[in-house]
Amino acid sequence: MDVDIIFKIASIGILTAVIGQILKNSGKDDISTLATLAGVVIVLFMVVGLIADLFSSIKTMFSFASLLL
Numbered sequence: 001m002d003v004d005i006i007f008k009i010a011s012i013g014i015l016t017a018v019i020g021q022i023l024k025n026s027g028k029d030d031i032s033t034l035a036t037l038a039g040v041v042i043v044l045f046m047v048v049g050l051i052a053d054l055f056s057s058i059k060t061m062f063s064f065a066s067l068l069l
Contacts, residue, residue, distance in 0.1 A: 005050065009043050016040075 016039030023032035 005046065009046065012039055012043055 016036055019039075020032045020036045023029075023035060
């Protein structure tokens with residue numbers, strides 16, 4: 001796992017927080033909530049992709065282990 005993905009998730013979080021605060025201070029609370037929700041969904045899709053890669057790697061490791069027995 002690269003450190004790049006951690007920086008990407010952190011940058012999306014910081015950007016979402018800044019946009020949320022700007023929108024909230026300008027009186028657009030509902031749009032602020034939608035922007036925050038969009039940030040969470042983007043990060044969730046990134047994490048789901050990483051978890052899928054993890055399960056694929058685990059499946060490959062166990063298939064190699066069964067061949068050795």
